[in-house]
Amino acid sequence: MKTAMKRALQFFLIAVTVILASPAFAQLAIPEIPYDSAPNLLKLPADLYLGEAVGVATNSKGHIFVYTRSGSTNVTTGTNRAFVRASSRLFEFDQNGTFVREIGHGLYAFIFAQSVRIDPQDNIWVVDEGGSMVMKFDPDGRVIMTFGRKPEAITVPSGPPLGFVPPPVAANPAIAAGAAGAAPPANVGAGAPGDSFNRPTDVAWDSDGNIFIADGYDNSRIAKFDKDGKYIKSWGQRGTAPGQFHTPHSIAVDAKGLVYVGDRDNHRIQVFDNDGNFKTQFISVGDPWAICITPGAHQYLYSSNSNNPYTMDNGEIYKMELDGKIVGMFGHAGKQPKEFDTVNAIDCRNPNEIFVGEIGDWRVQKITLHPEQAKK
Amino acid sequence: MRRLSEILALVVVAFVTTSLLAQQNAPKHAAAFATAPDITFDSAGNNYLKLPAGLYLGEAMAVARNSKGQIFVYTRSGEASRLFMFDAEGNYLKEIGQGLYGFNMAHGLRVDAQDNIWAVDEGTDMVIKFSSEGRVVMVLGKRPEFGEGILQTPGPGFSVPQEPYKFGRPTDIAFDAAGDIFVADGYTNSRVVKYDKWGKFIKSFGDKGKGPGQFDTPHGIQTDANGNVYVADRGNSRIQVLSNDLTLRAIYDNVGAPWTVCVTPGPHQYLYSSNSNPDNNNSIIGAVTGEIYKMELDGTIIGKFGKTGKLPGEFSTVHSMDCRNPNEVLTSEITSWRVQKITLHPQAPAK
Numbered sequence: 001m002k003t004a005m006k007r008a009l010q011f012f013l014i015a016v017t018v019i020l021a022s023p024a025f026a027q028l029a030i031p032e033i034p035y036d037s038a039p040n041l042l043k044l045p046a047d048l049y050l051g052e053a054v055g056v057a058t059n060s061k062g063h064i065f066v067y068t069r070s071g072s073t074n075v076t077t078g079t080n081r082a083f084v085r086a087s088s089r090l091f092e093f094d095q096n097g098t099f100v101r102e103i104g105h106g107l108y109a110f111i112f113a114q115s116v117r118i119d120p121q122d123n124i125w126v127v128d129e130g131g132s133m134v135m136k137f138d139p140d141g142r143v144i145m146t147f148g149r150k151p152e153a154i155t156v157p158s159g160p161p162l163g164f165v166p167p168p169v170a171a172n173p174a175i176a177a178g179a180a181g182a183a184p185p186a187n188v189g190a191g192a193p194g195d196s197f198n199r200p201t202d203v204a205w206d207s208d209g210n211i212f213i214a215d216g217y218d219n220s221r222i223a224k225f226d227k228d229g230k231y232i233k234s235w236g237q238r239g240t241a242p243g244q245f246h247t248p249h250s251i252a253v254d255a256k257g258l259v260y261v262g263d264r265d266n267h268r269i270q271v272f273d274n275d276g277n278f279k280t281q282f283i284s285v286g287d288p289w290a291i292c293i294t295p296g297a298h299q300y301l302y303s304s305n306s307n308n309p310y311t312m313d314n315g316e317i318y319k320m321e322l323d324g325k326i327v328g329m330f331g332h333a334g335k336q337p338k339e340f341d342t343v344n345a346i347d348c349r350n351p352n353e354i355f356v357g358e359i360g361d362w363r364v365q366k367i368t369l370h371p372e373q374a375k376k
Numbered sequence: 377m378r379r380l381s382e383i384l385a386l387v388v389v390a391f392v393t394t395s396l397l398a399q400q401n402a403p404k405h406a407a408a409f410a411t412a413p414d415i416t417f418d419s420a421g422n423n424y425l426k427l428p429a430g431l432y433l434g435e436a437m438a439v440a441r442n443s444k445g446q447i448f449v450y451t452r453s454g455e456a457s458r459l460f461m462f463d464a465e466g467n468y469l470k471e472i473g474q475g476l477y478g479f480n481m482a483h484g485l486r487v488d489a490q491d492n493i494w495a496v497d498e499g500t501d502m503v504i505k506f507s508s509e510g511r512v513v514m515v516l517g518k519r520p521e522f523g524e525g526i527l528q529t530p531g532p533g534f535s536v537p538q539e540p541y542k543f544g545r546p547t548d549i550a551f552d553a554a555g556d557i558f559v560a561d562g563y564t565n566s567r568v569v570k571y572d573k574w575g576k577f578i579k580s581f582g583d584k585g586k587g588p589g590q591f592d593t594p595h596g597i598q599t600d601a602n603g604n605v606y607v608a609d610r611g612n613s614r615i616q617v618l619s620n621d622l623t624l625r626a627i628y629d630n631v632g633a634p635w636t637v638c639v640t641p642g643p644h645q646y647l648y649s650s651n652s653n654p655d656n657n658n659s660i661i662g663a664v665t666g667e668i669y670k671m672e673l674d675g676t677i678i679g680k681f682g683k684t685g686k687l688p689g690e691f692s693t694v695h696s697m698d699c700r701n702p703n704e705v706l707t708s709e710i711t712s713w714r715v716q717k718i719t720l721h722p723q724a725p726a727k
Contacts, residue, residue, distance in 0.1 A: 051477025
């Protein structure tokens with residue numbers, strides 16, 4: 001009898017531990033933040049279209065910049081090599097969503113869009129995964145600094161054998177091995193010391209103007225440069241240990257200079273000091289496709305657990321304190337207004353009025369949060 | 377001498393056998409061809425659609441009309457897929473979606489009951505929904521990313537694993553009265569997928585094969601007023617009829633290889649199916665194909681019209697039909713790069 005009770009107690013304790021540790025319980029405890037969406041804010045001229053809205057950012061005037069994938073992808077051959085031509089587009093809208101202009105039309109490294117961010121001086125920073133370049137535009141839209149170099153020509157990888165059945169999307173070897181299809185080197189993803197990128201993903205700055213670039217799909221490192229573009233250092237390689245990455249997909253820096261990296265396929269946000277020393281990690285917010293840190297005295301961290309483009313799972317966005325404490329969450333995957341279809345970018349210049357750029361449904365939504373209406 | 381005659385005899389036997397076999401394998405007309413009455417018709421000619429100087433149709437993959445009779449054509453061009461809009465008389469109005477991320481290799485185009493325009497692109501594995509004004513309002517599927525490289529197209533007999541939100545060279549789209557969406561998917565997936573009007577996955581039906589409920593390139597799809605789903609199972613030379621929740625109801629296998637099907641609106645609905653000549657321009661097969669059948673929804677043959685050819689009133693691989701007006705059918709053709717307006721003159725039924 002005693003033994004049976006002891007067993008029951010043991011079982012009970014284990015059950016409680018399991019429930020407390022499970023994500024389901026964690027989510028039950030997280031308050032939902034009420035919110036509205038303006039899904040049709042952006043008005044494009046009749047002959048312009050968004051494709052996958054992978055990057056969105058606002059400047060100090062509230063102008064909205066969208067970096068998108070367009071259909072003009074163009075591979076030409078010459079001297080027995082294949083050359084890729086411009087197919088990313090950067091659009092600027094005013095604060096009401098009225099189209100202002102296109103920036104960088106036909107630019108040399110506008111190949112396959114990934115991210116746009118605006119720095120405190122309203123410079124526009126564009127990260128192009130296909131061009132493997134980061135381009136800094138001044139507020140007038142002129143290129144004033146470049147990082148990385150677009151590959152001169154691309155190697156079109158030969159297909160797998162006839163009858164090859166592709167593995168599930170997450171483990172696609174073509175993605176893992178990169179566009180060239182080459183086997184990764186031993187210290188995979190560490191990259192070369194300097195601004196030589198391999199499908200970079202995102203960019204951020206600290207208050208001194210130091211530049212942090214997340215690099216990327218094929219490299220798995222963070223590269224740091226000073227404000228003049230001089231290489232300082234880089235850290236990380238492909239892996240799961242602290243300080244290693246499996247697709248550093250998004251990056252943000254807080255007012256103290258701490259660096260937050262959305263380490264997407266490792267399902268965690270890693271936090272580093274300004275020199276790249278690992279500080280901590282947040283593992284309870286799913287796959288951080290996009291992160292954003294608000295300005296101001298009390299900074300918040302947003303992170304989107306976006307759905308894989310071929311599913312409708314997850315999709316919620318978390319609002320957190322900088323120490324990882326979850327304040328609340330909102331949204332889920334879907335194609336309706338107020339739903340999210342693979343959020344790839346968040347702008348949070350205004351903490352309760354954020355913009356999300358989505359891969360599915362090719363749209364930008366303006367999300368207004370109403371934390372004051374949250375149920376206590 | 378005896379040796380020589382033996383050889384001669386062998387050669388003759390071999391020749392006769394080969395020609396007999398060839399005759400057995402010779403392409404034949406569809407089963408319904410001999411008995412289906414001919415429907416008389418006119419064509420408005422090769423230049424029914426009037427394009428501005430500097431614009432051209434390529435392979436006219438799909439044609440569809442909206443409720444105002446305005447005509448939309450989805451075509452393969454020298455740049456990528458292009459979508460052109462014309463008025464009801466065939467005068468050019470505008471282009472929609474030039475340079476769109478989802479436009480690569482045109483395949484299907486349909487206009488729904490609310491006049492939204494749906495393009496199906498087999499080169500990006502995407503379905504794009506435009507509002508009646510031509511703005512993108514929803515997309516289904518995802519274009520494979522730049523970094524994924526080029527994967528070889530799976531060969532015959534192979535199909536890729538089916539995923540709810542990933543198409544494999546989709547071909548066509550249809551809608552029921554509730555707004556649910558049916559995608560014929562496609563060259564590599566061989567299935568029909570049903571979504572709700574917001575693009576949420578409901579059900580997938582079928583895989584690659586020859587058995588009932590299997591498909592060998594579901595190449596066209598339509599629904600009737602009761603929500604039944606008609607699938608042009610081209611490689612299996614049959615139309616498969618499914619209920620609204622995607623269970624097999626019937627098979628019509630007497631109208632050749634249905635490249636495309638069209639169901640008319642109105643109280644008495646008809647089903648058109650095109651036994652198109654092949655797009656490799658094989659003249660032997662072309663001689664026994666090319667006709668379009670008009671049928672009752674239950675498969676009863678009413679008549680047929682047309683034959684393979686390049687002249688007005690002939691067809692060169694009809695790839696889509698619009699039958700919003702039951703006796704004024706628009707056809708779009710792959711190998712003649714044209715859209716024809718076909719006016720039918722159905723005879724009074726024989727007493």
